[in-house]
Amino acid sequence: xxxxELIASSLVSGFLLGGILALTAxxxxxxxxxxxxxxxxxxxxxxxxxxxxxxxVKYTGIDPLLGLVVIGGAIALLALPVHRxxxxxxxxxxxxxPMMTTFGLSIILQNxxxxxxxxxxxxxxxxxxxxxxxxxxxxxxxIYVIGFAISALxxxxxxxxxxxxxxxxxxxxxxxxxxxxxxxxxxxxxxxxLTFALGAGCAALGGTLIGIAFSFTPVSGATxxxxxxxxxxxxxxxxxLGTLIGGITLGILQSIGGVVLGDGYRDLVGLALFLVVxxxxxxxxxxxxxx
Amino acid sequence: MTTQISSTRGSRxxxxxxxxxxxxxxxxxxxxxIFVPHVVGEYGTQIGFRALIYLTLAEAWNLLAGYGGLxxxxxxxxxxxxxxxxxxxxxxxxxGIAAALTASGLGASALAVIxxxxxxRLRGLYFTVGTLALGEALRLFxxxxxxxxxxxxxxxxxxxxxxxxxxxxxxxxxxxxxxVMEVSTGTRFSILLRSVRDDEDAASQVGVRAFRVKLAAxxxxxxxxxxxxxxxxxxxxxxxxxxxxxxxxxxxxxxIVIIGGxxxxxxxxxxxxxxxxxxxxxxxxxxxxxxxxxVILILVIRFAPKGLCGLAQDLYxxxxxxxxxxxxxxxxxxxx
Numbered sequence: 001x002x003x004x005e006l007i008a009s010s011l012v013s014g015f016l017l018g019g020i021l022a023l024t025a026x027x028x029x030x031x032x033x034x035x036x037x038x039x040x041x042x043x044x045x046x047x048x049x050x051x052x053x054x055x056x057v058k059y060t061g062i063d064p065l066l067g068l069v070v071i072g073g074a075i076a077l078l079a080l081p082v083h084r085x086x087x088x089x090x091x092x093x094x095x096x097x098p099m100m101t102t103f104g105l106s107i108i109l110q111n112x113x114x115x116x117x118x119x120x121x122x123x124x125x126x127x128x129x130x131x132x133x134x135x136x137x138x139x140x141x142x143i144y145v146i147g148f149a150i151s152a153l154x155x156x157x158x159x160x161x162x163x164x165x166x167x168x169x170x171x172x173x174x175x176x177x178x179x180x181x182x183x184x185x186x187x188x189x190x191x192x193x194l195t196f197a198l199g200a201g202c203a204a205l206g207g208t209l210i211g212i213a214f215s216f217t218p219v220s221g222a223t224x225x226x227x228x229x230x231x232x233x234x235x236x237x238x239x240x241l242g243t244l245i246g247g248i249t250l251g252i253l254q255s256i257g258g259v260v261l262g263d264g265y266r267d268l269v270g271l272a273l274f275l276v277v278x279x280x281x282x283x284x285x286x287x288x289x290x291x
Numbered sequence: 292m293t294t295q296i297s298s299t300r301g302s303r304x305x306x307x308x309x310x311x312x313x314x315x316x317x318x319x320x321x322x323x324x325i326f327v328p329h330v331v332g333e334y335g336t337q338i339g340f341r342a343l344i345y346l347t348l349a350e351a352w353n354l355l356a357g358y359g360g361l362x363x364x365x366x367x368x369x370x371x372x373x374x375x376x377x378x379x380x381x382x383x384x385x386x387g388i389a390a391a392l393t394a395s396g397l398g399a400s401a402l403a404v405i406x407x408x409x410x411x412r413l414r415g416l417y418f419t420v421g422t423l424a425l426g427e428a429l430r431l432f433x434x435x436x437x438x439x440x441x442x443x444x445x446x447x448x449x450x451x452x453x454x455x456x457x458x459x460x461x462x463x464x465x466x467x468x469x470x471v472m473e474v475s476t477g478t479r480f481s482i483l484l485r486s487v488r489d490d491e492d493a494a495s496q497v498g499v500r501a502f503r504v505k506l507a508a509x510x511x512x513x514x515x516x517x518x519x520x521x522x523x524x525x526x527x528x529x530x531x532x533x534x535x536x537x538x539x540x541x542x543x544x545x546x547i548v549i550i551g552g553x554x555x556x557x558x559x560x561x562x563x564x565x566x567x568x569x570x571x572x573x574x575x576x577x578x579x580x581x582x583x584x585x586v587i588l589i590l591v592i593r594f595a596p597k598g599l600c601g602l603a604q605d606l607y608x609x610x611x612x613x614x615x616x617x618x619x620x621x622x623x624x625x626x627x
Contacts, residue, residue, distance in 0.1 A: 038416045040364075040423075089593060095416055096362050097592050100549065103364070104592070107542060107585035111578040222538065226424050264435040271428035278421055279409035 002259055005137045010255040016144035018251020020213070022244045023151035024206030025228035025235075026158060027199025033238020034175040034195045036095060037087070041102040042203055042228060043221025044109035048075055049204025050211030050220075051117060054124050064124055064208050065146070071208050076201030083196040088189065106221070113218035123215040124208070147209040152244070154205060158198070159240040171195060175238060223267055230274035313556045314473040321466050328455045336454050340526065342567050343461035347519045348540070349547040349559035350468040351512035354475055356545075357554030359508045360488030365422025366544040368429050369399040369513045371536035373520030375433070378445045378530055388452070388460070392521045399517020400510045407506050423541075430536035444531030451528040460522055468515050475511065476556060484508055546584050550591050552598030561599050 028042045052071045053064035064071065086105065090097045131142040162168035173181035174191045182188045210216060210224070227250065235246025250270055257269030324343075328336040348366060355361040373395035380391040410421035434442045451457070475481055486494040487501045495501050520540075524530045543566065551562025566584075573580035595602045 036416075038420060086589065086593075093596070096360075097596070099416060099419065100362070100545075100592050101589050103545075104585040104588035107588070108582045111582040111585070114578045115582070222427070226420075226427055229420050229424065262435070264431070268428060268431040268435065271424050271431065274424050275406065275409045275421065275428065278412055278417065 005139070007259060008137045009139045010259050011252060012138045013140045013144055014252040014255025015248055016140060016148040016251070017213075017255075018248035019148035019151045019244065020144075020206060020209050020247075021227060021231060021251055022235075022247025023154055024203055024210065024224055025231035025247055026155060026206075026240065026243050027202040028225075028228045029232045029235065029238055029240075029243050030158075030195055030202075031199040032232060034171055035192050037102070037196075038095075038099045039102050039196075039199065040099060040225065041082075041106040041109060042199070043223070043225035044106050044113075045075060045079065045200045045203040045221075046207035046210065046224050047113065047216060047218065047221040048078075048109070049207030050122075050124070050216045051113065052204060053208035053211050054122055057124060057126075063126070064212060065150070068150070068205055068208060072201040072205045075204035076197040079197045079200030080193060082200075083193045087196070088193075110219050110221065117218065119218060121215050121217050122211070124211040126212055129212050141213070143209075143213045147213055150209065151206070154202065155240060155244050158202065162240060167191075167194065226274070227267065227270045230270045230277075233274055233277050311473070311477070314469055314477075317469045317560065318466060321462050321469070325459065325462050328458055333454060336458050338567065338571070340454060340458050340461050342563050343458075343465045344519050344523055345543065345547055345567065346465050346559055346563045347461075347468040347515055348544045349551070349563055350465075350472050351515035351519075352544045353548045353554065353559050354472060354484075354508055355512045357548060357558065358476060358481060358488065359484045359505060361505060361509065362419045362545075363422040363512075364419050364538075364541045364545070365424075365426040366516055367426040367536050367538060367540040368422070369402065369516035370520030370523065370540045371426075371429060371433070371532070372402050373399045373517030374524035374530050374535040375439060375445070376517070377521035377524050378447060381525070382445070382448050384448075388525065392460070392464075392518050392525075395521030396514040396518035399520070400514040402517075403509045403513035404506065407502075407509060411502060411505055411509075426536055426538065426541060430532050433532035433536060440531070442532065444529060444535075447525070447528045451525055454526070457522065457526050460525075464515075464518055464522060467518075471511060471515065472556070475508070480504075480507070542581075542584065546588055548598075549588060550598055552600030553596070555597060555600040558598055558600050565599065 024046055027045070028039060031037050031039045031042075049071055052074060053067070056062055056067045056071065057064055060067075082105065086101050087098050090101060126143075128146070129141070129143040132139050133142050133145060162171055170181070170186045170191050171194075173184075173186050174188045174195075178188050181191075207216075207224075231243060231246040231250050233246070234249055235242035235244070250273065253273060254266045254269050258266045261269075324339065327339050331339070348370070352363065352366060355363050376395045376398040377391045380386045380394055381388070386394075406421075406425055410418050410425070433439050439445070475484070483494075483499050483504045486497075486499055487504050491501050520535065524535065527534075547562035547566045548558055549562070550565050551560065552558030569583065569587075570580060573583065591598060597604070
């Protein structure tokens with residue numbers, strides 16, 4: 001029987017990590033909700049963010065947390081041509097063609113990462129990532145607290161962007177009914193391009209945080225893609241705040257799985273949960289959007 | 292959905308007028324291939340074995356995705372389960388290879404039935420993500436559970452049969468896959484399957500039991516994949532979860548069918564030849580090979596949605612004029 005301190009610390013760590021995971025899942029949820037696109041290259045966008053943070057600190061000395069805006073913006077900009085030249089020409093060809101194209105992109109990016117940066121396991125080394133905070137029986141890594149705070153801020157900002165701005169109105173209209181939105185003058189193509197870029201940018205931010213808190217390899221993206229899908233399923237498609245709740249739920253469940261079954265089972269818990277929810281509560285998937 | 296409508300037309304003509312011919316050509320080809328080991332030597336036989344395993348997997352995947360619209364990224368789940376079942380049975384002793392391979396197929400089929408409520412619950416794209424999650428979940432499970440050998444995997448107690456013998460099993464398996472495809476694409480079942488693919492609601496309205504039709508295709512395809520995984524395990528003599536449940540199986544299978552021609556009867560064989568040739572050419576550069584596969588996939592999806600077979604069909608029509616009806620199988624066959 002593990003000690004109370006260990007259990008309490010695991011649960012709090014899981015809660016905080018869940019917030020970071022929610023940020024990584026946000027883009028996947030947005031793209032799926034607005035564009036009806038399963039972006040199988042989402043995990044690679046996340047890893048691209050982790051590499052961007054790594055090289056930012058290596059070559060400029062700028063702390064990746066201070067450079068987050070630059071990293072997110074850079075990856076979002078890189079995502080625009082992907083949408084313009086790979087996905088947009090496939091509009092109207094059914095849902096499989098764009099999805100398989102992102103799968104091809106995912107394979108390309110993984111192997112380009114290996115060729116360019118080697119297959120080594122990397123981590124963004126920062127002093128503040130190794131500090132532990134203790135409060136009562138709970139001990140958690142300081143980076144978890146910082147990561148959670150940043151993630152919650154970004155998620156809140158995206159929520160405000162979508163709920164209260166003109167772009168958000170266009171986005172919600174396109175998500176509800178793209179054809180109707182187009183007839184009343186919404187530039188759906190532009191909304192899709194910006195949504196895709198926003199999703200990639202959020203994934204990159206999450207990736208940088210993951211890169212500081214943990215380690216990553218060129219092929220880590222696949223694991224995060226599936227974890228993020230579990231979060232999207234739990235939180236409801238395209239539901240911003242639901243994503244946060246889904247992420248936290250998954251983070252806590254992963255921690256419980258890690259404590260009860262052993263650390264190797266952490267990721268398995270998320271995948272099993274995903275399949276079980278699909279089997280028994282699929283309506284949870286579409287809680288806030290029409291199919 | 293314009294492409295889907297045209298693809299229905301294309302595959303129907305293939306199924307009705309070209310299907311028997313294709314199956315005949317394939318079976319005769321496989322009969323000839325039995326004698327290949329005597330001609331090409333050991334290395335050639337190895338490549339032939341791999342091609343036959345790929346062909347079996349691709350035929351199964353084409354049934355799912357091409358005819359059923361069920362794009363799976365979980366081929367590795369069924370390959371892996373088949374591999375573990377075969378190893379378990381042969382190590383337990385008392386079972387012949389044919390019995391163990393049958394069990395591999397049936398076990399994979401059972402897995403398909405068990406997970407079907409989860410992966411079919413929501414339509415279309417969720418099937419893809421669900422099957423992807425299934426493969427990863429099974430891999431993590433096998434790595435962590437020591438009963439199944441953990442990350443080290445399982446070794447075969449006895450010596451695996453020589454490659455010449457394995458090769459004959461592979462020819463037989465590919466032959467069975469061809470016959471299964473003939474039955475699945477040449478009978479009423481193929482019409483049911485394609486009606487579900489093109490419009491599940493409309494099909495249900497006229498009395499097609501969509502869930503059962505999809506499940507039947509899923510179970511049959513998984514049976515073939517499980518047997519192929521078992522045979523691959525027998526050749527390796529030692530299996531571990533990273534390899535047998537690796538995403539590579541899913542990528543290879545999908546690439547073969549999409550490059551060859553999705554929903555085209557001759558697609559898998561054309562794709563197998565192409566993918567094996569590419570793998571041999573880039574054998575020393577694995578990362579470049581995979582990246583190239585990704586590039587080719589994107590190009591084919593964009594510019595040749597019916598794959599190389601579709602391209603051949605278009606070229607043939609351009610040369611002959613518009614009279615070439617359902618000649619794609621023969622045109623595709625000319626490349627092999």
